[in-house]
Amino acid sequence: MAIILFKNRTVRPLTGNFAVSEAMRQINPDVVAAYPITPQTEIMQIFSSFVSNGYVDSELITAESEHSALSACVGAAVSGARAMTATAGPGLALMWEILGIASGMRAPMVLQLVNRALSAPINIHCDHSDAMGARDQGWIQVFAEDAQEAYDHLIQSVKVAEKVYLPVMSCMDGFIVSHAIDRVSLLADEEVREFVGEYKYPYSMLSKTVTHGAIAMTDSYFEFKHQQRLAMDEVKKAVEEVSKEYKELLESQGNLKDWEIEKRVLKFVEPYKIEDAEIVLVAMGSAAGTIKYVIDKLREEGKKVGLLKIKIFRPFPYEEVSKYLENAKILGILDRAETFGGKGGPLLSEIITALYLKGIHKPIRNFIYGLGGRDFNINHVKEVINTLERTLKGENTPFLSYINLRKDYLDTLQK
Amino acid sequence: MWELGAVIPYPGNSEEYKTGNWRTFKPVLHTDKCINCMICFMVCPDSCIIVENGKMIGFDYDHCKGCGLCAYECPKDAIEMIKERG
Amino acid sequence: MIEIRWHGRGGQGAVTASKILSSAVIAEGSYSQSNPDYGAERSGAPLKTYNRVSKKPLTLHCMVTNPNIVIVIDPTLLDEVDILEGTDENAILIINTSMTPKEIREKYNIQGRKIYTLNATNIALEEIKRPATNIPMLGALVRVLYELEGIPKLETVEQEVIDTFGQKLSKEILEGNLRALKRGYSEIISE
Numbered sequence: 256m257a258i259i260l261f262k263n264r265t266v267r268p269l270t271g272n273f274a275v276s277e278a279m280r281q282i283n284p285d286v287v288a289a290y291p292i293t294p295q296t297e298i299m300q301i302f303s304s305f306v307s308n309g310y311v312d313s314e315l316i317t318a319e320s321e322h323s324a325l326s327a328c329v330g331a332a333v334s335g336a337r338a339m340t341a342t343a344g345p346g347l348a349l350m351w352e353i354l355g356i357a358s359g360m361r362a363p364m365v366l367q368l369v370n371r372a373l374s375a376p377i378n379i380h381c382d383h384s385d386a387m388g389a390r391d392q393g394w395i396q397v398f399a400e401d402a403q404e405a406y407d408h409l410i411q412s413v414k415v416a417e418k419v420y421l422p423v424m425s426c427m428d429g430f431i432v433s434h435a436i437d438r439v440s441l442l443a444d445e446e447v448r449e450f451v452g453e454y455k456y457p458y459s460m461l462s463k464t465v466t467h468g469a470i471a472m473t474d475s476y477f478e479f480k481h482q483q484r485l486a487m488d489e490v491k492k493a494v495e496e497v498s499k500e501y502k503e504l505l506e507s508q509g510n511l512k513d514w515e516i517e518k519r520v521l522k523f524v525e526p527y528k529i530e531d532a533e534i535v536l537v538a539m540g541s542a543a544g545t546i547k548y549v550i551d552k553l554r555e556e557g558k559k560v561g562l563l564k565i566k567i568f569r570p571f572p573y574e575e576v577s578k579y580l581e582n583a584k585i586l587g588i589l590d591r592a593e594t595f596g597g598k599g600g601p602l603l604s605e606i607i608t609a610l611y612l613k614g615i616h617k618p619i620r621n622f623i624y625g626l627g628g629r630d631f632n633i634n635h636v637k638e639v640i641n642t643l644e645r646t647l648k649g650e651n652t653p654f655l656s657y658i659n660l661r662k663d664y665l666d667t668l669q670k
Numbered sequence: 671m672w673e674l675g676a677v678i679p680y681p682g683n684s685e686e687y688k689t690g691n692w693r694t695f696k697p698v699l700h701t702d703k704c705i706n707c708m709i710c711f712m713v714c715p716d717s718c719i720i721v722e723n724g725k726m727i728g729f730d731y732d733h734c735k736g737c738g739l740c741a742y743e744c745p746k747d748a749i750e751m752i753k754e755r756g
Numbered sequence: 757m758i759e760i761r762w763h764g765r766g767g768q769g770a771v772t773a774s775k776i777l778s779s780a781v782i783a784e785g786s787y788s789q790s791n792p793d794y795g796a797e798r799s800g801a802p803l804k805t806y807n808r809v810s811k812k813p814l815t816l817h818c819m820v821t822n823p824n825i826v827i828v829i830d831p832t833l834l835d836e837v838d839i840l841e842g843t844d845e846n847a848i849l850i851i852n853t854s855m856t857p858k859e860i861r862e863k864y865n866i867q868g869r870k871i872y873t874l875n876a877t878n879i880a881l882e883e884i885k886r887p888a889t890n891i892p893m894l895g896a897l898v899r900v901l902y903e904l905e906g907i908p909k910l911e912t913v914e915q916e917v918i919d920t921f922g923q924k925l926s927k928e929i930l931e932g933n934l935r936a937l938k939r940g941y942s943e944i945i946s947e
Contacts, residue, residue: 268779268788333677361675379794401817420674431817436775436790438782438814458673464681471676479676541817548816632818 257283257311259444264508269439271402271432275341275367276301277439278409280311281447285336285454288316288327292346293379294429295369299341321346325353325366332362332422333467335459337413337451339364343429344371347385351392354422358393358483360468363416363456364423366394367409370540370591371429372627380628381429383540386568387592387601393483395423395490396569398539402427402437403519404566410442411497411521413451418493419486428541430628440515442504450504487570494521494567523572525564526579528554532561534643535583537576537606539565542589542624542631549636560640565602576609585618585643591625599623599655618646624658635659685733689716693736695751697729703748710740710749757810758905760897761823761842763833767799769890770829772920774805776894777901780908780916787814802837809901825900828852829876829893834864845869850896850944852876852889857947872900874944883936884929891917891933895940910941 260280269277276298279287287306289299306315314336318324324340331338342350347368357364368386372378386396397412399405405427412423427433442450458465471479498520505516518525527547529535536546543564553560563579565572580586590600597604599621607619622639625631635658646652673679706726711719718734720727741749760777764770774790781788792805806820822842827850828834839849845868851860857871876892884891898913914934921930 266782266785268775268782268790333675359675361677401815428817430794431791434792434794435817436778436788438787458675458677458679463679466678466681466683467675469676469678475671475676478672482672482674544815544817630819630821632821633816634821635818 258309260310261441261444263443264441264446264510265443266438266440268436269402270297270434270436271399271405271427272297272369272434273301274402274406274437274439274441275409275427276305277441278406278447279339279367280305281442281444282337282339282410282413282451283311283448284313284339286314286316286328286331286338287340288318288324288331288338289340289342290318290321290324290346292321292343292371294371294433295341295343295346295367297433298367298369321349322353325350325357328364328366329353329357329360329362332357332364333360333456333458334461335454335456337364337417337454338362339366341367341369343369344373344379344385347389348373351389354389354392354394356468357422359479361420361483361486362422363420363454365409365412365416366422366424367405368424368426369429369433370426376627378627379429381431381541381591382626382628383426383591384593384626386424386426387594389424390569390601393421393487394569395419395421395487395567397423397425397521397567398565399425399427399432400541400543400564402432402435402439405432406439406441407501407519408521408566410447410450411501414497414500415490415493415521417454417456418497419489421483421486421490426540431541440511440519446504450501490567490570491523491572494523497521521566523565523567524575524579525566527562527564529561529563529579529583531559532582533559533584534587534640534647535561535563535580535585536587536589536636536639537563537565537580537602538589539568539602540591542591545632546589546636549633549640552633553637553640558640568602568605571605571609573605573609573612576606577613577615580606580610581613581615583617585620585647587639587643588619588621589639590621590623593623593626620646620652621655622658623655629659631659688732689735690730690732693734693754695736695738696731696754697734697736697738697740698750698752699726699728700748700750703746705746705748707745709743709745713739713743715739757808757812757814757816758825758901759820759823760807760809760825760827761820762805762807762827762829763837763839764803764805764829764890765799765833766801766803768829769888770803771805773829773890773894774807776913776916776920777807777809777897777908779919780898780912781809783916784908784912786811786907789814789816791820793819802833809905809907811905811907824848825850825897827893827897829889831877834860840866840869843869848872848900850874850893850900852893854878857945861947870947872896872944872946874940876940879936879939879943883932883939885932888933888936892936892940895937895942896944898937899941899944910938913937
């Protein structure tokens, strides 16, 4: 039995990667299979030391590629084992074939994605191209703003996955979150173990004779895909149940403030100062934190600015989104991924769909930012808000713009 | 039929799928020539050779597709392929 | 919120010192981030690493572009990198040098800003027997931060140094580091 490290709750200075490793240690999964890739490598390095020291009972499989690592997780999951893996950018790209197999076989598991740009040019830093490339593969996708959320999302994801028999991709921004030390509040080991409980899978290969991965041709494939759509419809209820339980756990010792608890509980969206906001930004991941800071400053100047942070991208919360965006005068959608040739980023498409479904039509601008880890700081948030203000005043502004392109590059476009 | 993820939750289900009507020729055993060497048993790709008490006693016509491997390999010509009645 | 930028060279321990600072602030119940500027790390190459320190929760997740405090742990960097980049005249500079703040101001023609100096190389050589300037400079930074924000206490930082190095260094070297930390805290020179 795994050694208990934290008998009590504790606050620690941890990088995102370390926080996620601690969550994995406390979850104590049966099987972990992975292949190293920056900026994820550290998670598996830390976790493998937990394995060596007997802090977990997990079987660690060091696969020869990400494709194999995820395949091992699928096999483990349908054998009735709680399986986990972690990867980043190109590693997720190599897993692509197995992503659909995991969700198609309804194998619940959790993948920690440390968001990284896709090549070429080769780049190790953050953007959301990896996750967005996999958005239609039948996985639940959760995005964290900081190390604390990454820790809490991972623990809750385990239960959500096992309720609906779907795999979950829990995402955090590479380097910005994964490699920065932040203040992370951890639960006690026993609390997490009790919360995640025992994994019970009805078709375990180890407990009875079953066929997994059977062929399904024109006569039946279609129905199984329909089942996956129905399963995604169940996610809302599952998230509500799991987050309610997690909230009760967080509240149980009375040592956490209300805002801390609200932040740590898994939700589809997090509105920030949105009630009376005329200008509303929509964003995912670490950028949301920077935007909140700017909103606080601008609110002091009397500007009515708000944010809608999307925490769960798949299944996309269309109803909640349209409800929160209904009253804004203008929207700024921030995408950390491209769709080259599409009208804008992937988040833009979803927001427009959400609005259309409610018959809402209002000014909207799309901003592509932070590809390959390009900094997105206070000034850039202000630039976005300024563009939206000018648009509201009737000025002609582009529908889509890239934020923080280099000046020397822009100069070449003038020629 | 519609188990999650196309799982088939019970074993041996391929037996339920009858392939006997795929045949054009069907094997017939001449017991007088058969020496029970079990070569047909080993080569049959569909496990259609019925054996009882160490003796070859006939064919599982529900699943035999009539490939003729058993007849081809029989060292004593004890298996004959005859045309199915149309 | 105080934003800090460290200038050092690969292998001099700026990143480690920055992590110790964040750990100490968090241990006291406040908020801090420590974020190295990742690129191609090479021993001896100039590098930057950043901290944010605050009594309130931090939500910023961008690079520190306008630091309140710039700390330079290697004097040779003064001629090589723009240590004033992104700072305004209210910024604080803490520099490892044998010169006085006045001499630095004149030599580099620095307008405004508050300059502190510390002969960290000397302290490191005397106490640790090698030019590990990160820890004495951390001591100097803690003094400035404590005067500004009231966090972190020197004792908390001492404990973090023990936690960070206790397993890795001999007792003698660890004690040298602790003496260097305290000397940095007390020997810092202001204008």
